[in-house]
Amino acid sequence: MRVVTLCGGESPEREVSLASGWSVARALVERGHEVVLVDPAATVPVLAGPLRPGDHVDGFAVGKEPPSLSERQRLRRRMHAALTGGPVLDLLRDAESVFVALHGGWGEDGHVQALLEMAGVRFTGAGSAACAAAWHKGRAQAVLGAAGVPVAERVLWRPRAGEVPRDVERLVAAGPVVAKPVADGSSVSVHRVDSLSQLAQVAAEVHSGGVELLVEPFLPGRxxxxxxxxxxxxxxxEIELTTPVFDYAAKYQPGAVGEVCPARIPAGLASRLQELALRAHRALGFGADAYSRTDFRCDSGGEPMCLEVNALPGLTSTSLLPLAATGAGWTYPGLIQRVVDLATR
Incomplete structure (x- = not known):
């Protein structure tokens, strides 16, 4: 097949997406496909291709810190222009499949999917509605809770000058809590907070950007x-942490945390987690043509609580979905082929 792989983009997960894109391109070439690798936010969008079986495909290393997004508006302008006209859109329309390896921002909140849908382009992963439903953690948790998926108490807060809301103060007093952007991925800007003074520091960091925070109890379990x-x-x-939270650096630096698959847990707990993940997948509108990854953390009593559902989980060499696929007996190229097959059947 002729496959265009979209990666990069304009989000804090830009480097993660580039690493995913190169990995996906290599797997597709190994499976016999012709691949063009495209970063719609780049000055020169076509990063490589057409790549054909037998061609060498480079890799991309993710840095220890998410990249600065001081140029985010410029990246967004380029991305919108590339996806709505000109040679990139022609490439997308000419492809037999578009593999969306974008993470975060417009790549995961439904923007890119909506543009591709309007252009009549076939693509991998969930559609725009399901992506939008999963992307906002506060709204997603409300849907999941209504569907019977256990979620922790949470408060949404857009920090501005003035007092901290009483509900936030109450959670901190019962603390500790976790404060994180309500719409972001790869554990970017996730903080464990033990006091109101710490929370004030986190709020000051995000205030200028107008970021909405989700504040929820810190869950001490597995x-x-x-x-x-x-x-x-x-x-x-299972993610075996050496730090209080599974943050960006831990996710993308080999050896920073332990990741065990299959998890060494009782069969009953494994079955419950799998049932809850499938229920969450369906509750947010993910169909049989999509894929997702649902994250859980247990409370002090060992009860799993759903943290979030990822519409486009990472596909780097250290990402969790490829690890789970290995645990199921799939190769990495086999996983990527399955994702393509879901979108083209």
């Missing part, structure tokens, strides 16, 4: 993640 590909639920992965 952390798990479960991936769903189509209608198939993959083995549970």
């Amino acid at each position: 952390e798990f993640t479960v991936s769903v590909v189509g209608d198939e639920v993959l083995p549970v992965v």
Whole structure:
């Protein structure tokens, strides 16, 4: 097939997406496809291609810190222009499949998917409505809670000058809590907070950007993640943390945390986590043609709580979905082929 792989983009996960894109391109070439790798936010959008079987495909290393987004508006202008006209849109329309390896921002909140839908382009992963539903953690948790997926109490707060809302103060007093952007990915800007003074520092960091925070109790138990590909639920992965939270640096630096698949847990807990992940996948509108990864953390009593559902989980060499696929007996190229097949069947 002729496949265009979209990666990069304008979000804090830009480097993660570039790493995913190169990995996906290599896997597609290994499976016999012709691939063009495109970063719609780049000055020169076509990064490589057409790549054909037998061609060498480079990799991309993710840095220890998310990149600065001082140029985000410029990246967005380039991205919008590339996806709505000109040679990039022609490439997308001419492809037999578009593999969306974008993470965060417009790539995961439904913007890119909506543009591709309007252009009549076939693409991998969830559609715009499901992406939008999953992207805003506050609204997603409300839907999940109504569907019977356990979620922690949470308060949404857009820091401005003035007092901290009483509900936030109450959670901190019962603390500790976790404060994170309500719409972001790859654990960017996730903070454990033990006091109001610490919370004030976090609020000051995000105030100028107008970021809305989600504040929820810190869950001290074990952390798990479960991936769903189509209608198939993959083995549970346990994330063995050496830090209070699974942040950006821990996610993308090899050896920073332990990741065990299948998780060494009782069969009953594994089945429950898998059932909850499939329920979350469906509750947010993910169909049999999509894939997702649902993250859980247990409370002090060992009860798993859903943290979020990822519409476009990472596909780097250290990402959790490929690890779960390995636990299911799939190769990395086999996983990528399955994702393509879901979108083209």
